[in-house]
Amino acid sequence: MTFALLVVAAVLVPAGPHAQWKTRWSYEGPTGAEHWSELDPDYAACNAGKEQSPIDIQNAEKAELPALRFEYKSGPLKYLINNGYTIRVNYHDAPESGNFLIVGDQRYQLTQFHFHRPSEEYIHGKPYDMVVHLMHQASDGKVAAVAVLLKAGGANATIQQLWEHMPKTEGKEQEIAGVEVNPAGLLPRDTSYYTYMGSLTAPPCSEGVTWFVLKTPMDISAEEISAFAKLYPHDVRPPQPLNGRVVKQSQ
Numbered sequence: 001m002t003f004a005l006l007v008v009a010a011v012l013v014p015a016g017p018h019a020q021w022k023t024r025w026s027y028e029g030p031t032g033a034e035h036w037s038e039l040d041p042d043y044a045a046c047n048a049g050k051e052q053s054p055i056d057i058q059n060a061e062k063a064e065l066p067a068l069r070f071e072y073k074s075g076p077l078k079y080l081i082n083n084g085y086t087i088r089v090n091y092h093d094a095p096e097s098g099n100f101l102i103v104g105d106q107r108y109q110l111t112q113f114h115f116h117r118p119s120e121e122y123i124h125g126k127p128y129d130m131v132v133h134l135m136h137q138a139s140d141g142k143v144a145a146v147a148v149l150l151k152a153g154g155a156n157a158t159i160q161q162l163w164e165h166m167p168k169t170e171g172k173e174q175e176i177a178g179v180e181v182n183p184a185g186l187l188p189r190d191t192s193y194y195t196y197m198g199s200l201t202a203p204p205c206s207e208g209v210t211w212f213v214l215k216t217p218m219d220i221s222a223e224e225i226s227a228f229a230k231l232y233p234h235d236v237r238p239p240q241p242l243n244g245r246v247v248k249q250s251q
């Protein structure tokens with residue numbers, strides 16, 4: 001009886017910070033990107049999907065596209081997490097109090113943002129030093145991801161704030177008392193962009209994600225890059241085949 005109870009408890013209560021993923025994966029080695037589909041049937045799209053991210057943006061068609069409108073504001077720094085794959089800020093705001101991205105008549109709410117080193121996106125065959133992915137969801141469940149490329153230069157005050165509080169080891173999300181962060185500090189003034197249909201870049205690699213890769217990179221200092229690199233030197237999925245997809249760019 002005791003044994004049976006323990007087994008049930010182990011199934012119902014996933015232990016540790018990886019609770020978000022029921023099957024552990026990694027960026028390199030036997031559980032690395034080329035094996036994600038073999039690890040869990042829920043990850044099938046990772047290697048069988050035809051519209052996967054990231055990509056190398058080589059040719060982009062100029063098009064009449066709506067401007068991105070960011071309605072981001074300052075708010076308490078909750079919830080910061082080192083999830084074993086990256087540093088991430090989660091938002092659990094109610095729909096009336098969140099941060100928003102408006103594109104044409106679609107309105108998406110910011111759900112989380114996180115970092116990769118180097119950038120997962122390639123532009124004309126080359127990655128940038130880092131990238132921040134700002135993930136949004138509309139009320140109908142549609143996902144819009146914004147990638148802001150980061151290149152070595154001056155320090156970024158918003159990133160500096162996050163790094164001062166980032167947990168050095170993997171763990172649960174933390175509420176940081178008395179710190180206000182505005183995700184607008186991660187955005188360049190010019191928000192012209194490349195756009196294409198892709199996926200989440202980590203398992204389960206779900207497709208149907210509208211990507212907006214901003215053309216203008218933001219600065220991040222060498223010190224800020226190396227502080228992240230001490231925790232996550234290479235948290236990137238390689239570029240995925242385009243399979244005939246068209247990348248568009250705003251004028």
Ligand SMILES: [Zn+2]
Binds near residue numbers: 114115116133201
């Ligand atoms: Zn990402």
